[in-house]
Amino acid sequence: MGKRVVRVSAPGKIILSGEHAVVYGYPAIATAIDRRLTIFKSGNQKGIVSDIPIGSGMGSSAALAVASAAYSSVLKENSLDLGKINSTAYKMEKKRHGNPSGIDNTVVTYGGFLWYRKETEGLKTFSDIKIKRKLPRLFLIDTGRPKETTKEMVSYVSGIYKAKSSTRSLLLDIERVTKSFLKFLLREENSSFRELITENEKLLERLGVVSDSTLRLVKKIERIGGAAKVSGAGGKKGASGILLVYHPERSKLLSFTKSQNLGIFSVELGKEGVKVERNS
Ligand code: MEV
Numbered sequence: 001m002g003k004r005v006v007r008v009s010a011p012g013k014i015i016l017s018g019e020h021a022v023v024y025g026y027p028a029i030a031t032a033i034d035r036r037l038t039i040f041k042s043g044n045q046k047g048i049v050s051d052i053p054i055g056s057g058m059g060s061s062a063a064l065a066v067a068s069a070a071y072s073s074v075l076k077e078n079s080l081d082l083g084k085i086n087s088t089a090y091k092m093e094k095k096r097h098g099n100p101s102g103i104d105n106t107v108v109t110y111g112g113f114l115w116y117r118k119e120t121e122g123l124k125t126f127s128d129i130k131i132k133r134k135l136p137r138l139f140l141i142d143t144g145r146p147k148e149t150t151k152e153m154v155s156y157v158s159g160i161y162k163a164k165s166s167t168r169s170l171l172l173d174i175e176r177v178t179k180s181f182l183k184f185l186l187r188e189e190n191s192s193f194r195e196l197i198t199e200n201e202k203l204l205e206r207l208g209v210v211s212d213s214t215l216r217l218v219k220k221i222e223r224i225g226g227a228a229k230v231s232g233a234g235g236k237k238g239a240s241g242i243l244l245v246y247h248p249e250r251s252k253l254l255s256f257t258k259s260q261n262l263g264i265f266s267v268e269l270g271k272e273g274v275k276v277e278r279n280s
Helices: 060-077 082-097 103-110 150-163 166-185 193-207 212-223 250-259
Strands: 005-017 028-042 045-050 113-120 123-128 138-142 227-230 242-246 264-267 275-279
Touching (some): 005 060, 005 166, 028 103, 060 082, 060 103, 082 150, 103 113, 103 123, 166 193, 193 212, 193 242, 212 242
Antiparallel strands (some): 005 275, 113 123
16 A cells, blocks of 8 residues: 555635624625645655745634644545534634634635624524626735734724724624625625725724724725725734735736835635545
8 A cells, every 4th residue: 555645725715894893793705715725644744835824814824724624534534524624623713813703714614705694602604605796806915914913903803892882883884895795796786896895994994903004005005096905804003914905907006016015916716615635
């Protein structure tokens, strides 16, 4: 018998709408992207490779949790039970992040576009969104790794949620935009992608999860005709992780990022969830 080779991979994710609000039972939309983390074993050699930036809102920790759970499941049972993998990964995420909604591990497990809602700890509902339109070409700009962890950002929002009654109406506004986003994806509403992203970002700014430097960058992108939003937990003091960016003219955006010395890459959405690449 030859040496067994096992390779499993899980995607990174971005949140299109509803981050933070999703922790309090409001809906959110997330999608798997074309960057992956792979765990492999070949004979005695074991390793992890990934092209998902760490700690930047792109689901690096969820991808690691999901891929690890999948890897153990393939080694032990020779199969992937997505429900089990998702709940094992959720437990790992809880250890790391304290009070996650579970959206990251769920979208990384199942892939595609996901409508997600945590009704209560014991019941989380989610549904695959079969999108009915071609999305514009989207880009990611990495503003850098935030000073705060996801856990710290979630606990910051929890603090203002408890202290300021106005936070609830802000979260309701986020829910309204998330619903519009859903209708846009399903072609039930003809809102503009640019407006959805811009409105989303404004609400995240009001929530206080966008740092001053990121805010200035977003304004510049808007001034040259684009739109951008923080995706994921964000960051207050320094960088805010990944920015999801839309611009109708690619060349304009690229010459802007070049002039500002910013790293930019295009991103594909709706990609596959966790999968076995090889088991032989
Ligand atoms: C992080 O990707 C999304 C947050 O809403 C936290 C969570 O849902 O666990 C900020």
